[in-house]
Amino acid sequence: MKLDRTIRYQADSDRDFGRQVMAVPGCERLKDCIQCGTCSGVCPLSIYMDHSPRQVMALTREGFKKEVLESRTIWLCASCYACSVECPRQIRITDIMYELKQRALRDRVYPKGLPTAVLAKEFAGMVHRNGRITESFLVVLLYLKTNWLEALGQWRLGLGLVRKGRFPFKLDAIRRRAELRRMLDPEPDDTSATAPPTDRRTP
């Protein structure tokens, strides 16, 4: 019988990971977490999470990178900011979740079968191309990339949206797309500048 160790040693962690996250704008106050669990208590989605928000805070700070980046938790965060507002140490938990999402996308370690990650990528891609989101096209793209069979199950909703005039068939775009792209693309001479969404930085 193969025994799996269910408790991690500190030696299993990557101490740098916590430090790197805490260096990101918005994430600095993670160091002040007192593990009170208010975030988990107010989170409307913690009932579905594998690690509660409180656990994600502790795991991140201590550098348990794999556990955090592979968890469902970060992709269940709907950005309602209840935790950030209620946190007695003013930790911006929602922004830490964003940072963890970014790292999971970059390292391609997000859990398979969760379309939230795919939605973020497709969303960014559409903004990069057109400057605007056409929700109808985005949803179709999302279903094609994840589970096109499921799209068939949504025929009723789709038809309803068409009938109510809420499903545009024309792709919306800004006029000065090149101007926007110049802003979002990294400067040719500066590698530290902002990266386009498709560009993957090394971890």
Add this chain to the structure above:
Amino acid sequence: MKYGYFPGCSLRGTGRAYEASLLPVFRHLGIQLDELEDWNCCGATAYMSIDETSACVLASRNLALAEKAGHAQLLAPCSACYLVLNKAKHYFHEYPAMTVQVKRALQRGGLAYSGNTPVRHPLDVLIHDVGLEAIRQKVVHPLKGLRVACYYGCQIVRPYATFDDACEPTTMDQLMEALGATVVRWPLKTKCCGGSLTGTIPEAGLRLVYILCKEALKRGANVIATVCPLCQFNLDAYHHDIRRRWEDVRIPTVYFTQLMGVAFGLRPVDLGLQRGFVPFQMPASPPDEPAVAGKPVVAPPTR
């Protein structure tokens, strides 16, 4: 009164009825809205999962365009846009290193941003600039008998509670009462609707919607008033799935601007009221007798 107007992508798609009602209602109140020229997507919640600096650049382009066009203030009716534009502004002042990057990026597109243009929400403008008295004077059909659950959702009050309380907001309650409606006590008024999770992880997202609608019905509401295109979509469009998973909790969810238009005597069709999945009608019953839309909740098994 004059404001720059940032519609955002949703108001051109699934949330068309929001713009369709906002524009005539503001015109009726004598407020001029000038649409921001060549505005781009604010980035919403999704872009923050890609890169925060790029997300700030994306949002800041709009703020820079507003400054360039000379808009003293920018009106952002969509909750996600309102939050993201405000967030970009906060970051701009809070993180100098990021500010340098954002400024450089804007420069590449020939734009500049000083970080000053205030981003306002229609509720904020209506309560604090227009005033309840001026609104009351425009009411020709008081919303008598309408029992409204005022749904603020998350992102206009959190994390930047600039014009109302983060957990116990009241601006929409005041507005609805000024229109003659009865506001029901509904403690879920700032609870999350699930955002895009209703589409990506339905089990989780739809449960939040189910709880919101069920509690509103239980509290005797016959309509939910919302400020956000995504909230409206979630609370309105998924009742078939919710009934299949749990039970029928159908209740109309409309934009607060649509109810304003009804009270001002504008035609429902000019307010986009025909675009809702759960049809909205003014109740015929007297005000003290709560009329419950959809099927009343009958001793449901809680799961």
